Amino acid sequence: MRVLQSLRDGLARTRQAAFGRIAQLLGATEITEALWEDLEAALIQADVGVRVTMELMDRLRERVRREGITRADSLRALLKQELRAILRDPPPLNLGRRPLEVVLVVGVNGSGKTTTVAKLAYQFQRQGRRVLLAAADTFRAAAGEQLEIWAERAGVPCISGQPGADPGAVLFDTLQAARARGYDLVLADTAGRLHTKYNLMQELKKVRNVAAKVIPDAPHEVWLVLDATTGQNALPQAREFHQAVGVTGLILTKLDGTAKGGAVFAITRELGLPVRFVGVGEGLEDLLPFDADAFVEGLFDGTFANGGGIHE
Template identity: 60%
Template sequence: MLGRSKKISQSLTRTRRSFFGRVTELLGVSEISDELWEELEELLIQADVGVKTTVELVEKLQEQVNKARIRDAEAVKEILKRELIDILNSKVQRSDESPLLTVILVVGVNGSGKTTSIAKLAKYYKDRGKKVILGAADTFRAAAIDQLKIWGERVGVDVIAHQPRADPGAVVYDTIQAGRSRGADVLIIDTAGRLHTKYNLMQELKKVRRVAAKNAPRAPHETLLVLDATTGQNALAQAQHFKEAVDITGIFLAKLDGTAKGGIVFAIAKELGIPIRWVGTGEGLDDLAEFEAEAFVEGLFE
């Protein structure tokens, strides 16, 4: 637990310094004035929190400050912190039941970081004594299968793959069959990157999900949407469309180390009610952290 929090905290150091650091500074030294609210709003927007979420957040904060007649900027900071945690926490729901064979479907737009994230997850589960098998259902992008195979070798897990251009549904079927016969605990399915606006590709993804659902009880147990942390407001549209198509159960926020911002998670949690499950914090296989709202928000204000 402590290690994880530390990792999130570390990955957010940049964020803290550049952006939320400024919020903290602002809240620490400023009087509560119109300028404060305006600047706060701008600062939140600059962190990709999104206009809607920011405005709602600031208005709510103003209301509370007026009601409680708060004069102290430090107290405003505490309230904002609580609000931010609330947004993220109300969406976190983890099931404790662990099925015999857990199927995790990983989806996302092109270049969001699906394959690397899958490698990290594979390592995570393998380190915890689970037998993991990967399914290379991205049969579209050139060399995507090779890429997953290389990761499989590095992590030391099996990869079930077909030829390029093969039916992704067939790969899922074979992965589940292999999982059964080889006694695997966790199956992680890599799917081709697709823009949420492409109807046919989203239909294909639905089919992949159906194949999983048909061949393992209550599968897929997790459908993770991998989001590039650099993405702006479009991430909301992505999450919405993927949710509609394949019922996203959680977000994997990738590449958080590269950007100073993580504000989009608030918008996603608040507006779509999808929990953030994982955070990718670097290029290494171990650069993975389970998402913790408190640690995340606390990290922003340290």
């Protein structure tokens, strides 16, 4: 229940600022044209996105007509179902089946990428994995030092290079060390970069290629860290990173500091990529596995059905 409460608390701003209004609209009233207009406006205000909102409205109108629904409180249940359908269940993680596995963590500057790497290491270590971190962000001053501090908090080792060193070389050294010392998971923190900077995106491709040269089927996952406070502005970032390195999953950070949690629907609908984790705080335990059922419920009232939600 602690994890469920963390998610509920993390969604408080989004729930209060946007979805609280939607919940009020869909109270015990008759469905009218004015209600449809208000609901459409509220969904757009909730940062669900114009395209996704239009699709939602079309499906809801059709279901109301087909099922003969007249009360707005029944429409609320339909909306939850349709929102949940957008957040399709992701495929199983491509991890846990090989002697040594590699996860690249990518994203723009300021997205919370480095702290997220440490939180991931902490969680995987608690699951019994032997984790080694690669401080492949050699572009930003003190990035390696920052990761080392977080790695020490998480209780995992970290290999760094000199500032300005080749990030591919750092990853190469880390993978060689992991093999020699019996680690089974390498998490690589890559340099935060603007998705519009061509040369930096090309460098990221080279880092990916290094992983593949050392371990033929690596990287096994490429996770893109997105700052939830940017809302739908994260979409062009995600498209460029996906094109450059083949993103396999999303991590949404700073969910507790924004009212734009509704952007999850636009991002997943547009990209077809699963959300793997959400960040709801600064602590090592504040990175939660994403659970679509718990997320949708938490947007409206923060209550969860028995057996649903995120489990430790």
